[in-house]
Amino acid sequence: MILTRRKAMLSLATAASAVALTPRPDLFAAAIRTSGLDGALERHDEMINPYQRRFGRAQPVVAVLADNSGTELSDFVVPFGILSRSKSAKVIAVSLLPGTVPMRPALRLEMQQTTAQFDAGYREGADYVIVPAMMNETDPSLLAWIKAQAAKGSTIVSICNGAIVVANTGLMNGHRATAHWGTESLRLANYPDVRWEKNIRYVADGKIVSSSGISASIMISLALVEAIAGHERAAAVAREVGVAQWSSRHNSDSFQWRSGEKAKAGSMRDNHDAGELIGIPVAPGIDEVALALTAEAYTHSHRAHAVAMAEKTEPVLTLHGLLVIPENIVGRDPRPDRVLPSLNAGPSVLVLDKTLAEIEATYGREAAYSAARVMEYRYFSENKL
Structure with a gap:
């Protein structure tokens, strides 16, 4: 986060x-x-709209976006890795600028393409843009690129507090959305036009899709595989990575500070x-x-x-x-x-x-x-x- x-x-x-x-x-x-494969896969409550082929593409194109000033590690890597493993999409790691991206809270990665290179190779845009939590939530170039992709028909998928980045584009206004439990009050105060939900792993509202905190990247990635390639393929990938189900059911309130606890600011x-x-x-x-x-x-x-x-x-x-x-x-x-x-x-x-x-x-x-x-x-x- x-x-x-x-x-x-x-x-x-x-x-x-x-x-x-x-x-x-x-x-x-x-x-x-509990997290092992000890039972039948459950159907989840939220359903991401099934992928509709565009531009004669054999597979959808997924851009996983990084901010060069800092990007949340698992928010970025988990969707990239799970979607790549599924072999159901062309998954590309992109950043605004070339060079190393510091991931938070640890590691340093180098992306596969810049946004300019991606635009040159995929002029019709991505089918899905995945937006992790980022250090700079208001970078004008970053927000403009996300909006441009949405205008080309991309489904925008925020992970954790990547929802704040997407909310800053205005694309979430009027839509249902969710994010990390720790930003609940901030989001309600600063983005009143977004229909924020809690106690849910991920929300699918048309072309605006969002997830709760960091580990929800696992569930929403499998939900995306299901939307692209069907339930059986998603179930197979889930078995490979060690997940029994990818339900949207979740209790974010359980993470809030309880009576007698002292929250340490961070x-x-x-x-x-x-x-x-x-x-x-x-x-x-x-x-x-x-x-x-x-x-x-x-x-x-x-x-x-x-x-x-x-x-x-x-x-x-x-x-x-x-x-x-x-x-x-x-x-x-x-x-x-x-x-x-x-x-x-x-x-x-x-x-x-x-x-x-x-x-x-x-x-x-x-x-x-x-x-x-x-x-x-x-x-x-x-x-x-």
Whole structure:
């Protein structure tokens, strides 16, 4: 999740309860079991309109947009990775400018095309534009590009607080929409013409589609696969990544601060470099979804900061074509406090459950709960401390 300044800094709870917490490893085991494939896939409540072929394209074109000043990591990578895995669309990572994009709260990536290059290659526009949470929510060039794509018939899909970016274009006015639980009051105050909803994973209102907080990127990505390629293909991809269902049903209120808790103010401008340095080895073909969820969880624990670790300085190509910029080079830089094992084994989404369990075992339940809360990860909201 990325939170930004408008006229003043928006405060958001990104840390766990200040009350004493008792470790509950049983909840992590339950989370892993719950998120596994232990039952039939459920039909979700919201349905994204089925894809209608345009311009004689064999597949829809999906532009996943990044802001060069900072873009939320999982908001961006999860849709890119899941849609690419589905092989049902041409998925392209784009940014306004060339060069490295700092992802928040961790890692650095290089996109595949600039928006100018994309426009030259796809003059009719994208079929879908995915808008993650971004550092600069009011960049005129960014907003103009999104509006231009919408004018060409693109479906605009916001992830988490990417909804604020889209709301700033005016495209959401009169539409139903949702976003991260932590910006609820800000959105209601600043965008009264948007029909904001809560307690829902994602909202599909014609060509305006939006999701709640960070982990909702998983569910909305599968819903997009279903809209493009049908339920069976979406179910197959869900099995591959370790997800049992992609329902829009959700309880965002459960993440709000409860009586007796003290919210610690935070934002994307927090110092995420605090705590232990966690090295995540990156090698060609690494699963970008597993990488993003792992780095995000560790860094949002506020007890560690994740960096990409490699043998060489050259960018590393992920499973589906993103470039990861190594930040810690073996033999050149000080060795991180901890180095994680390879992330390539097992379904990519289940890595998040495993990572949260590791965070709890290493840093305590409060640290794991902090990460899960910021990521709006439901299994921890449903198992109150």
